[in-house]
Amino acid sequence: MKLTKIMLGFGFAFLYFPLVILVIYSFNESRLVTVWSEFSVKWYFELFKDEQLINGFLLSLRIASLTACASVVFGTMASYILVKFGRFPGQTIFSGLTVAPLVMPDVITGLSLLLLFVGLNELIGWPSARGATTIWIAHVTFCIAFVTVVVSSRLREMDGSLEEAAMDLGAGPVKVFFYITLPIIMPAIMSGWLLAFTLSLDDLVIASFVSGPGASTLPMVIYSSVRLGVSPKINALATIFVVCILISSTASWWLANRFSPASGGTGKTT
């Protein structure tokens, strides 16, 4: 027991040490990331002057929110099919399609989607140009799998008699889904949305393949800057990331803990 606790401490140190260093050195005056000279916030100003970064960020934000919305819809449908529908023709293929993207290396997903887009363009003239739309399609495709994992596990835990009770009380299948199932699995759908959002915001490899000229997402901009060497501007950006995520995750954790007894119960509490 003691050993595992020590490992846990070590593991957390390993996970957080690089981030802490990253944050500290974002306030370093010097361009050298490893030598501390004096406190400064100048890299933050530099960051906001960088139009490429800002544009990349805005594009990524747009793609990520649209991706999250679409993959939540498809992912919830897929979960419902997998958990509730039982066997149907093509079910094995379907379940494979919803799980495989979880582990498929990005380079394969990216390249194959690009070739699809190029091939389709030759065959049916769509998509004539690659950019935000093709990135969105690619992101939705792999995010569906992640949303499905999150939502289907919640759906499976849900007491099935709740849906039967609603049906027994006169609600048809569609009503049952929207009035009973959906509200009960809503927390999972929300975390699925957040997961898809961050995955999309995070993706470099797939976006690089399926993007076209002029559409550079934030990771693509960061990547080209990082390739040129270490830059404190990236540290500043990372710090902003970390702060945003700290705030939002603490908030959502607090919310989840506050409301979970009422929204997560199965009615079996005695």
Added chain:
Amino acid sequence: MSVEILNVSKSFGDTHAVQDVSLTIEQGEIFALLGGSGCGKTTLLRMLAGFESPDSGDVRINGESILALPPFHRHVNMMFQSYALFPHMTVEKNIAFGPAQDGLSKQEIAERVDEVLELVQMERYRKRKPAQLSGGQQQRIALARSLAKKPSLLLLDEPMAALDKKLRMRMQLELVSIVEQVGVTCIIVTHDQEEAMTMSNRIAIMDAGRIRQVGTPQEIYEYPNSRMTAEFVGSINLLPATVTACAESTTLQLKDAASTVVCRDTRAREGEAYLVAIRPEKVALSTEDEAAGPNCLRGVIDDIAYLGSHSVVHVRLENGKIMQAHMSNVSRDARTQIDFEQPVTLSWEPESVLLISEDD
């Protein structure tokens, strides 16, 4: 509003969950389906609610078949074993859910909610979420919710399963009084014989997908029609015997024992083999060495289970078989008057004996 179940069968793969079941339940009756787990009682209930459809047979309410109707169009409501209260809705919203599906006006819905909340005496809790209620309170809300649509048939699936034993007894009586007040026809599924006997007017015993016996609690207990029902409800002594004489009463010779049994059952014919069935509370236990005669057996005390109000005494007969007798603890020192290995005489009235066919 009678409910007719006609030759209903249902299989899942190779298992015949329900086999050729026919029952008629009268208007206003509280009817219990009693059986062990996997006997098909829950499947039968789910077919009435519409969650399963039978392979063959018909289910009629007031003469009309309801099989073609999906669950949400049946005038049948169910109280689920887990209660299935919607965790994200208040008590009020839970109860209003059913009437709202019927397209009633807001006012009518509110009236229904008030009505059933008053019925179960839970008006004070209308704004609570299910998680904020105790088990007994949840049960009342679940009952209120299933009554709010004024169903022609109410189904209760193991209604007491989620309650602890003390609360169970109280809620059984309370539930019955509410159901009787409303006058709704009601089917209870349970594995608990005490529950079935306390709550229902009639009981059907189910085993392996079939109905074994239907009757009032008293009929089921006093006149079991088979070894299965006799052993399932309460405890019973079964002694193999052969008919030796039939006249106004029937005389039987016990197997592996010198004694004979006399009973009032006159269906038997000479030479037939039966099981002589006697409930333990109808067996008198005496420490005096009484004269041997019919309906009388000797033995020694093998075990005594003191249960407070009475003791269950296991007597080892001369042939080595064990027979149970109940001894009412009318005096405080009743228990100390008997002891292990003490010779005793067991006896019973001819009226207490029931004959059950061997083979079933």
Added chain:
Amino acid sequence: MSFLRRRIWVILPPYLWLLIFFALPFAFILKISLAETAVAMPPYGDIWSWTSGKFEWLGSLDNFRFLLDDEIYVLSYLNSLKLAAISTLIALLIGYPMALAIARMPESIRSFMLLLVILPSWTSFLIRIYAWIGLLKNNGLINHLLMSIGVIDEPIVMLHTNFAIYVGIVYGYLPFMILPIYANLVKLDLRLIEAAQDLGARPARVFFSITLPLSLSGIFAGCFLVFIPSVGEFIIPDLLGGPDTLMIGKTLWQEFFTNRDWPVASAIAVVMLAILMVPIYIYRRIELKRLGIEG
């Protein structure tokens, strides 16, 4: 049944989307891998032609033969598998005790601990890997520290080595190892462990005969979740590896973006898929079983 007919409308949208955008692309990748490189846009030739009613097959396995001829590709595959396997093992050795420690904590702290595990992966993967450049460089923070306390005189070369790759993969994928194992351990009935102890088993014995066997499906899920994507990892070898660090994801990327040789890149991807097919298939079974869906 109208019920079934209505179900079609729920099944079709996600099914079609995944078929078109996840399954169909593999047909295209296979097709291009058989084509010849061409100086055109897109830079590949046809694999068949249909001129004046005559069908002609133009595809060839040349690209695959090419992969075999130049040892750089074979080495890339082997090296990727090796690096991914070792990293997975390290991640398991670190992740399992962490998952176990969290699973044994009081319920109120658990969700917070899990949050701590997941939190870093919500910041950009790219930035997290980038952070290690500053730490591992010759004049980076770790070397600085070690030299200032006098442990070493000369900086240790860490960046652009396999060591950096291990650090990168373990760092980037550790949460994916911890989460499935935790999910498994937290469901493990503590009474089983008490029963084993009650029957006289010492802690080590309890671990190896109760805890470990009952968490195997979590371990497998975690290992595949780390191993499969890291075989094809690009960012980590590109940023932390050296010019001679061969990993297949990076080789594919260079073939595509630097050499603009789409057919060879496709052939690399096809072979990679073929290699990963078995682990992906096993993973799919484990994952569906874990989710309680029969597949």
